Amino acid sequence: MQEKKAITVSEITKKFGTITAVDNVSFEVAEGEFFGFLGPNGAGKTTLIRMLTTLLKPTSGKAVVSCCDVAREPAAVRRAIGVVPQAMTSDLDLTGYENMDIYGRFYGIRSKERKERMRYLLDMVGLTARANDLVATYSGGMRRRLEIARVLVHKPKILFLDEPTIGLDPQSRRVVWGLLEKLMEDDSLTIFLTTHYMEEAEALCKRVAIIDAGKIIAIGSPDELKSQIPGNDIVSLSLAGFTESIVEKAESLPFVHRIVVEDDYIRAYVDSGAKNLPMLIDEVRSSGGTVLSATVHEQSLEDVFIHYTGKTIREEEAKKVSFLVGPGIPQKLGR
Amino acid sequence: MTRLFAVIERDLKKFKRNPVVLAMSILMPIIYLVILGNSFQGKLQALPVVFVDQDAGPSAKRFMENLRAVEAGPKTFSLLGSKDPKEAVEGVKKGIYKAAIIIPSDFSKRTFAKGRPEIGLFLDNTDGISSENIRNIVKSAVKATNTEYVAIRENPGEAIIRDIDLYSKVDYYQSLVPGVVIMAIFLGTLTTGAFNLVMDRFLGMDESYLLTPLSKSHIVGGLIISGLSITTLIAVFIFTVSMLITGIPLSRGLHQCASIFIIITLTTLCLLSLMFVILGRVGHPRIVGVLSGFLNVILFFPSGAVYPIASFPGWLKAFAKVNPEAYAVDALKAVLFKNAGLSVIAGDILFLFCFTALMMTLSILTFKRTL
Numbered sequence: 001m002q003e004k005k006a007i008t009v010s011e012i013t014k015k016f017g018t019i020t021a022v023d024n025v026s027f028e029v030a031e032g033e034f035f036g037f038l039g040p041n042g043a044g045k046t047t048l049i050r051m052l053t054t055l056l057k058p059t060s061g062k063a064v065v066s067c068c069d070v071a072r073e074p075a076a077v078r079r080a081i082g083v084v085p086q087a088m089t090s091d092l093d094l095t096g097y098e099n100m101d102i103y104g105r106f107y108g109i110r111s112k113e114r115k116e117r118m119r120y121l122l123d124m125v126g127l128t129a130r131a132n133d134l135v136a137t138y139s140g141g142m143r144r145r146l147e148i149a150r151v152l153v154h155k156p157k158i159l160f161l162d163e164p165t166i167g168l169d170p171q172s173r174r175v176v177w178g179l180l181e182k183l184m185e186d187d188s189l190t191i192f193l194t195t196h197y198m199e200e201a202e203a204l205c206k207r208v209a210i211i212d213a214g215k216i217i218a219i220g221s222p223d224e225l226k227s228q229i230p231g232n233d234i235v236s237l238s239l240a241g242f243t244e245s246i247v248e249k250a251e252s253l254p255f256v257h258r259i260v261v262e263d264d265y266i267r268a269y270v271d272s273g274a275k276n277l278p279m280l281i282d283e284v285r286s287s288g289g290t291v292l293s294a295t296v297h298e299q300s301l302e303d304v305f306i307h308y309t310g311k312t313i314r315e316e317e318a319k320k321v322s323f324l325v326g327p328g329i330p331q332k333l334g335r
Numbered sequence: 336m337t338r339l340f341a342v343i344e345r346d347l348k349k350f351k352r353n354p355v356v357l358a359m360s361i362l363m364p365i366i367y368l369v370i371l372g373n374s375f376q377g378k379l380q381a382l383p384v385v386f387v388d389q390d391a392g393p394s395a396k397r398f399m400e401n402l403r404a405v406e407a408g409p410k411t412f413s414l415l416g417s418k419d420p421k422e423a424v425e426g427v428k429k430g431i432y433k434a435a436i437i438i439p440s441d442f443s444k445r446t447f448a449k450g451r452p453e454i455g456l457f458l459d460n461t462d463g464i465s466s467e468n469i470r471n472i473v474k475s476a477v478k479a480t481n482t483e484y485v486a487i488r489e490n491p492g493e494a495i496i497r498d499i500d501l502y503s504k505v506d507y508y509q510s511l512v513p514g515v516v517i518m519a520i521f522l523g524t525l526t527t528g529a530f531n532l533v534m535d536r537f538l539g540m541d542e543s544y545l546l547t548p549l550s551k552s553h554i555v556g557g558l559i560i561s562g563l564s565i566t567t568l569i570a571v572f573i574f575t576v577s578m579l580i581t582g583i584p585l586s587r588g589l590h591q592c593a594s595i596f597i598i599i600t601l602t603t604l605c606l607l608s609l610m611f612v613i614l615g616r617v618g619h620p621r622i623v624g625v626l627s628g629f630l631n632v633i634l635f636f637p638s639g640a641v642y643p644i645a646s647f648p649g650w651l652k653a654f655a656k657v658n659p660e661a662y663a664v665d666a667l668k669a670v671l672f673k674n675a676g677l678s679v680i681a682g683d684i685l686f687l688f689c690f691t692a693l694m695m696t697l698s699i700l701t702f703k704r705t706l
Contacts, residue, residue: 053546055706074704075548083546087539091345093352105341106547134352 003030005064006158006190007052012061014047021047023214024061029207031157032187034180036205037194038301044214045194046086049162052192053083066157079107082151086162088143092136096127096146099135100153107154114153121149125179141172148179158190159183165200173200180204198301210305217308225304230257233273234297235280238265240290249287250280260306267306273297338549342557343564346531350565356526357569364519364573368580371641372508379468382412385423386436392443394452394480401476402436411468424457434458434469446480505672509581512574513667514640517660519573520599521634523566524606525627528558529614529698536618542706551702555615559607559695566603574599586674594670594677601687602663608694609659615702634660639668662686 007029014022022044029035037045050056052063054074063070066080090099097118104114122128125145135143144164151159164180165173181204183189195201201208202222209219218225239246247259250268255276258269270276273296281291306312350356386402388395406414412433417423423435437455445452456473458466532554535541544554574595578585585591613630614623637644637651638660644652655661666683669675677684 050706055542055545057705075550078546078548081546083542085539085542085546087542089540089543091349091540093349094345098348102341102345103543103547105337105344106544106549108337108548 005029006031006033006066007035007192008064009052010062012048012051012063013059014044014051014056015059020214022051022058025211025214025216026061027209027216027219029190029192031190034184034191034204034206035193036201036208037192037211038196038198038201038208038305039194039211040196043196043211045196045211046162047214048211049083049160049192049194053081053160054078079154080156081158081160082154082156083160084144084147084151084162084164086166088140088147090135090143090147090150093134095132095134096122096138097131099146100150103150104153109154117153117155121152124182125149126175139172141168141175144168144172144176145179148176152183157188158192161191161193163194163196165195165197177203198305202301208301210301210308212305212309218304222301225301226299229269229299229303229307231255231269231271231273232299233270234299234303235268235270235273235277236265236295236297237268237280237284238292238294239284240292241288242266243288246284246287246289250283253280253283256280260310269299338553339557339560342544342549342553343561346527346558346561347564349531350527350561357565360519360523360526360565360569361572363522364515365576365580367518368508368511368515368577372511372581378409378411379465380410382433382465382469383415383431384412384434384436384469385415385417385426385432386438387417387420387423388438389420389440390438390442394443394446395438398438398442398454398476398480401479402473405472405476411472420455427457427459430459432459433462433465434473436473502673503584506581509583509672510668511640512577512581512583513664513671514635514638515577516570516574516599516667517602517638517640517663518631518635519570520566520603520606520663521631521660523569524562524603524610525623525630527565528562528607529610529617530620530623531558531562532611533614533617533620533623537620545704545706551699551704555611555695555699555702559604559611559698562607563600563603566607567600570599570603571596583671590676591670591674594675594680595667597677597684598663598666598670598680598687601684601691602659605659605663605687605691605694608691608698611698612694612701615698634658637661638664640664659687659690662690 005028007027009028010026012022012025013020025044025048037048039045047056051058052065052070054070054077057071065077068076068080070077090096091102094102100118100121101114104118109117119128122131125148127142127146127149130138130142135146138146148161148164161180165176168176177200180191180193183191184204193201193205205222207219207221208225209216210225211217218228220228242261242264247261247266250256250266251259253276255271256268257271260267260269268280270280277294277296281294284291302312386399388399402414405411415432417426417435420435420437423432423437426432427435435455435457437457439453439455442452442454444450454473454477456470458469460466532541535544613626617623617626633654635641637647637655637658639655640660644655644661647655662683666680666687669680669683673679
């Protein structure tokens, strides 16, 4: 039987003047799937999520969310989805309970049903005891948990989360991850998450699309994506006395698949990195090089990003943030 | 309706928890009433005027006696003597005196000889109000000096004006009350309604409700209704306080109160809708700050609240014809000072109603449901 699709995006593009924020992107998300969009700030993730959630009109292309065209039936889409935007949007002057209650009423949910649902959700996010406190007194993590609970009041079919853990401390991030893992247990809920934290995408998403400069560069499960990279480990060697012959000799080793030369170190895609590291170091030494430091790590989505773009997410992020107003697309253009 | 009430409740709760905004909305118009009321209607007193009497004859003495009477009575100016005319005029130029009066040595002689006697009056005319007051007093004093020996005779053929005031006397302070109420409404509509939308947009909070099934009408209507509740309450409070301060009686009781309430409510609704049209797409509170001063000037001063519209030049009169505040002030003045009923102010009410309907429609049409 064919899998039912929660989201179908066909050749969608969004331009802001001369800037193309999302460039001819197509993908599908199955019902009940936890799907992630991974990419640096400014890659077009927020623009894409805003188009899928009816906040921005696509310049071209089509997106169908919960069987409704986002451009033609925005009201129906809004009824079917719950969205946690990147910015904190809960009202500071209201209590946690009031925030949820008013939000539930925006959806026209009857009082009895709303109260029952709120009680359940507040308990789920661990905020029952603080429900009657003003949100102004909440920590960033608590506020984010409240916002996740708030958008679940109307039992959405699809939950969109735009960088849900951005700006949170590691502990709060783990709590939000735990919450999202709990939500994954509900098979009927489709979750669409954008993030620039590769460990977040790797830990939570069943499938991930890697996006850079408005284009999808790879899509698949984290394991599938990593399997596209030769070898299973990455060895990074910081060198003194670098020569071309070092690279040539190292590449001739049977366990080495590929060598990428960076500014002052080499990145080797190898099999069984920890086991083969001494041999690789010996080879470098025999070629006249000096190893200053060495690290071995398992391949991650970051390496997939590097494999396809030749740069790290952090590098790309730093470059983009330097000329953007804030995270995501330029604020003025984005709105 | 649940959705609309939810928008209203959200807005009202947020306002209630920001007492500073509420306090400022109430205090500003009252301070305005007190400051404006006292800065325009006060009498000029103790203006420094220097005189040089080079004559010291009988006519000069009579003239000086008339001036001394003003100095002792209304105390408009205080007279200071000098012997050097040059020094007196220099004193005016330096700002020490508001005017210098020079009585030449042949003043009395020419008076008796009917040889066109003259008195020199050097005025600091950069202060228009003070210089005009001094000029008029000095003119009266000269006239009194000239006519002192003319026998007063009845003239049966001369027409007499018998002036009758149709309404109770309205002093300047009281005449400001309609303007103060309109000012309170303006400030209220500026800090509620569309402004809350601007703040939500500025803080990125608008996304939270733009992502829900709320329609344009729910969002615009809800914010306008919450703004209407807050601003009407503030305006009624300001009106009551202003009436107590200025002592205007509400002689027609409940009927008059109902008319005033209708005017206040309709004006509030009208300005809230207008603000939505103007500020509906603004994304930064600083723009509201800049616009507020401009809007206050273009709506309030041509409203007739401070000075009669009849005195405006043609282009400003034309603007006053489409200025809702002008109709609101006119209606309030009629109800407050002429005890007019609703039938008298029907034209004003009709304009405000039509203007509100137009702005409300425009505000919903122009409101952007996307980012």
